[in-house]
Amino acid sequence: MRTALVVGTGLIGTSVALALSARGVRVHLEDHDPDQPKTAAALGAGTDEPPAGAVDLAVVAVPPAHIARTLAALQRRGAARGYVDVGSVKGGPRRELADLGGDLDSYLGTHPMSGKERSGPLAATADLFEGRPWVLTPTPGTDTEVLNLALELVALCRAVPVVMDADAHDRAVALVSHTPQLVSSLVAARLEDAAESAVRLSGQGLRDVTRVAASDPRMWLDILSTNPGPVADVLAALAGDLDEAVRSLRALESADEAKRDVGFAGVEDLLRRGRAGQDRVPGKHGAAPAAYETVAVHISDRPGELARIFADAGSAGVNVEDVRIEHATGQQAGLVQLMVEPTAAPGLIAALRQRGWPIRQ
Amino acid sequence: MRTALVVGTGLIGTSVALALSARGVRVHLEDHDPDQPKTAAALGAGTDEPPAGAVDLAVVAVPPAHIARTLAALQRRGAARGYVDVGSVKGGPRRELADLGGDLDSYLGTHPMSGKERSGPLAATADLFEGRPWVLTPTPGTDTEVLNLALELVALCRAVPVVMDADAHDRAVALVSHTPQLVSSLVAARLEDAAESAVRLSGQGLRDVTRVAASDPRMWLDILSTNPGPVADVLAALAGDLDEAVRSLRALESADEAKRDVGFAGVEDLLRRGRAGQDRVPGKHGAAPAAYETVAVHISDRPGELARIFADAGSAGVNVEDVRIEHATGQQAGLVQLMVEPTAAPGLIAALRQRGWPIRQ
Numbered sequence: 001m002r003t004a005l006v007v008g009t010g011l012i013g014t015s016v017a018l019a020l021s022a023r024g025v026r027v028h029l030e031d032h033d034p035d036q037p038k039t040a041a042a043l044g045a046g047t048d049e050p051p052a053g054a055v056d057l058a059v060v061a062v063p064p065a066h067i068a069r070t071l072a073a074l075q076r077r078g079a080a081r082g083y084v085d086v087g088s089v090k091g092g093p094r095r096e097l098a099d100l101g102g103d104l105d106s107y108l109g110t111h112p113m114s115g116k117e118r119s120g121p122l123a124a125t126a127d128l129f130e131g132r133p134w135v136l137t138p139t140p141g142t143d144t145e146v147l148n149l150a151l152e153l154v155a156l157c158r159a160v161p162v163v164m165d166a167d168a169h170d171r172a173v174a175l176v177s178h179t180p181q182l183v184s185s186l187v188a189a190r191l192e193d194a195a196e197s198a199v200r201l202s203g204q205g206l207r208d209v210t211r212v213a214a215s216d217p218r219m220w221l222d223i224l225s226t227n228p229g230p231v232a233d234v235l236a237a238l239a240g241d242l243d244e245a246v247r248s249l250r251a252l253e254s255a256d257e258a259k260r261d262v263g264f265a266g267v268e269d270l271l272r273r274g275r276a277g278q279d280r281v282p283g284k285h286g287a288a289p290a291a292y293e294t295v296a297v298h299i300s301d302r303p304g305e306l307a308r309i310f311a312d313a314g315s316a317g318v319n320v321e322d323v324r325i326e327h328a329t330g331q332q333a334g335l336v337q338l339m340v341e342p343t344a345a346p347g348l349i350a351a352l353r354q355r356g357w358p359i360r361q
Numbered sequence: 362m363r364t365a366l367v368v369g370t371g372l373i374g375t376s377v378a379l380a381l382s383a384r385g386v387r388v389h390l391e392d393h394d395p396d397q398p399k400t401a402a403a404l405g406a407g408t409d410e411p412p413a414g415a416v417d418l419a420v421v422a423v424p425p426a427h428i429a430r431t432l433a434a435l436q437r438r439g440a441a442r443g444y445v446d447v448g449s450v451k452g453g454p455r456r457e458l459a460d461l462g463g464d465l466d467s468y469l470g471t472h473p474m475s476g477k478e479r480s481g482p483l484a485a486t487a488d489l490f491e492g493r494p495w496v497l498t499p500t501p502g503t504d505t506e507v508l509n510l511a512l513e514l515v516a517l518c519r520a521v522p523v524v525m526d527a528d529a530h531d532r533a534v535a536l537v538s539h540t541p542q543l544v545s546s547l548v549a550a551r552l553e554d555a556a557e558s559a560v561r562l563s564g565q566g567l568r569d570v571t572r573v574a575a576s577d578p579r580m581w582l583d584i585l586s587t588n589p590g591p592v593a594d595v596l597a598a599l600a601g602d603l604d605e606a607v608r609s610l611r612a613l614e615s616a617d618e619a620k621r622d623v624g625f626a627g628v629e630d631l632l633r634r635g636r637a638g639q640d641r642v643p644g645k646h647g648a649a650p651a652a653y654e655t656v657a658v659h660i661s662d663r664p665g666e667l668a669r670i671f672a673d674a675g676s677a678g679v680n681v682e683d684v685r686i687e688h689a690t691g692q693q694a695g696l697v698q699l700m701v702e703p704t705a706a707p708g709l710i711a712a713l714r715q716r717g718w719p720i721r722q
Contacts, residue, residue: 217632298488
C-alpha cells in the first residue's frame with residue numbers, strides 16, 4: 001500500500017493516518033469539518049490536499065450512522081481500489097451500502113478494538129491499535145485484493161487481525177461491550193437519588209461495576225443506536241435472569257421453608273453461573289485468564305512509596321502483572337495489591353518483608 | 362474496655378481479637394469448632410480459655426443466620442455487660458433476637474465495611490478495619506454504656522464509626538454492595554455459553570463489570586439470604602429500567618422515525634442518569650470522587666519497568682493516586698495509566714518524557 005485516503009479525522013481516523021504515515025504511506029485526509037484535516041495534518045497524519053487519482057485504500061472513520069452514505073459517495077467517484085470502514089458495528093452499514101447500490105465486493109467492514117476514553121484528532125496516536133484485536137468481516141464475494149489491503153492496514157497499525165462474520169461481530173460486541181456498558185449505567189442510575197449515607201458505604205465492587213457509566217453518553221448513543229437488535233437480545237435474556245433473581249429473593253422472604261429452599265437454589269444457581277462466565281473473561285495478552293497470586297502491602301500515601309515498593313519488587317526479580325490500590329476512608333494510608341505469578345509470590349513476600357514492608361496475608 | 366469475648370473466630374472475629382489484644386484488651390475466643398480458637402490464639406488473638414466472669418463486651422462474629430441465637434444464648438448466661446455483632450445485615454438479627462426474648466437494650470448491631478476476599482483465622486490481621494467505615498445501629502433504647510463500648514471497639518480497631526438506622530443500613534448495603542454483586546453475576550452468566558470468538562473481544566469494561574462475580578458463592582448466598590427484601594427491591598427497580606432499555610432499543614429498530622426518536626430519548630435518559638449516579642460514587646479516602654488526570658505510558662513487560670516508572674514519578678515529586686495496567690492482546694507490552702492530581706500532570710509528563718518514557722496523550 002502506497003497511498004491511502006482517510007475520511008473522518010477524529011480519534012480513530014487520525015490514529016490510523018498517523019500509523020500509516022509513520023510507515024511511509026502517503027495519506028490524504030478528509031472530513032466534513034474542513035478544520036479537522038488541517039489539525040490532523042499538523043500532527044503529521046498526512047496531507048489535507050485531495051489525492052490526484054484513485055488511492056490504494058480508502059479508510060472510512062465517520063460515525064456509524066454516516067458510514068454507508070460516505071462509502072457510496074467515495075465509490076461513485078472512484079476514490080480507491082479498496083474501501084474499509086472502522087466503525088464499531090458491522091451488519092447495518094453493509095446492508096445500507098447494498099440499499100444505496102454500492103459495490104459490496106470492493107468494501108470490507110472492519111473494527112479495531114481499541115480503548116476510546118478520549119476523542120478528536122488531538123487524542124490520536126500512531127500506536128492506538130498496537131496489540132489490540134482488529135476485526136475483519138469479509139464475505140465470499142470480497143475481492144482478495146481488498147482483503148489483502150485491509151490485512152496490510154492492520155499490520156501497519158501493529159494490530160492483531162481477527163476474521164468474523166459481520167452479524168456475529170455485532171452480536172459479540174453487544175455481549176462483551178454494549179451490554180456491560182448499559183448495565184453499568186443501570187446500576188449507577190440507582191445511585192442518582194440515593195441517600196448520601198448509603199452512597200458513603202460504597203466499596204471497590206461498586207466502583208468497578210459502575211466505572212464505565214462515566215463514559216461519554218453521546219458516543220454510546222451513537223454506538224447503541226446502530227446495534228439495537230443484538231443489544232436488546234442480550235439485555236432481554238439478562239432481564240429473564242434478573243426476574244428469576246427477584247423471584248428467588250422474594251421466596252427467601254417467605255415463612256414457608258420449602259419456598260425458601262427454592263429461592264436459595266435460585267440465587268445459588270445464578271452466582272454459580274456468574275462465576276463460570278467470569279472464568280471465561282480473558283486476562284492480559286488476550287490469553288486465558290491467569291490465576292495470579294495477590295500480595296497485599298500497606299503503604300502510606302507519601303510520594304515515593306509506590307516507587308519504593310516497585311523498586312523492591314524489581315530488585316527481587318519479580319514482574320508485577322497487575323496492581324490495585326485500595327485507599328482507606330478518611331486516612332492517608334492505603335493497601336496495594338500486587339498481582340504476580342503464583343511461583344513468584346513467596347519470593348516477593350520474603351523480599352518485601354526483609355525490606356520492612358507490612359504484608360497482609 | 363479491659364476484657365472481651367469474641368464468638369466466632371473466622372476472618373472478622375479473629376481480626377477484631379487481634380486488634381483488641383494488640384491494644385491490651387484481654388480477649389477470650391470461642392467458636393462452635395473448638396480448633397478455630399486454638400488457631401486464633403496461636404496467632405496472638407487472645408486465649409481460648411473461657412472467661413472467669415462477665416466480660417466488658419461480647420463480639421458476635423458468626424454467620425448472619427446464627428447471630429440472634431448466639432446473642433440470646435450469651436445473654437442468658439450473662440456473658441458480658443454489652444453485646445455487639447459484626448454481621449453484614451442488621452435488621453433481621455435484631456428482630457430475631459426480640460422474637461427469642463433477648464435483651465435489645467444491651468445489644469448493638471454493627472457492621473465493619475472491610476474487604477473480605479479471603480476467609481478464616483489465618484487470613485485475619487489486626488489492621489483489617491483501619492480507616493474503613495464501621496456502621497453502628499443504635500436505637501433510642503440502646504444503653505449508653507453499650508454504645509460507648511462499641512465506639513471504643515471501633516476506635517481500638519482504628520475504624521471510622523458511622524451511625525445509621527438498622528433497616529436503612531440494610532437498604533444501603535443492598536444498593537451499594539449486594540445489588541452490584543448480583544448484577545455482576547448476571548452479566549458474567551451471559552458469557553457462560555458464549556462463542557469463544559465473542560469472549561475473545563472482551564475489553565477492560567467487561568473485566569471491571571464482572572470482576573466481583575468471581576467471589577465465593579457460599580459467602581454471598583449467606584449474605585443475600587439474610588437481606589433478600591431490600592436487595593429484591595433494588596433489583597426490581599433496576600428491572601423496570603432494564604425493561605425500559607429493551608423497549609427503547611426495540612423502538613430504535615423500528616422503520617417509523619417517530620418511534621426511533623422515542624427509543625433514542627429513552628437510551629439517552631438512561632445513559633445520562635447512569636452518569637449522574639456514577640458521579641456520586643466516592644473515590645479514595647471516602648471523600649467526593651476526585652477528578653484525577655490520567656497520564657498513559659507505554660511500557661515493556663520486563664521486571665523493573667513499573668519500578669522505574671514509579672521511581673521516576675517519585676523523583677519528580679509526584680504522588681500517583683491510582684494505577685491501571687492495560688495489557689495488549691498477544692503482546693508483551695502494556696499501557697500504564699497513572700492517575701494524578703490535575704495540577705501534578707504537566708510536571709509528571711515533562712519528567713517522564715525527559716527520562717525517555719513514551720507518553721500517550
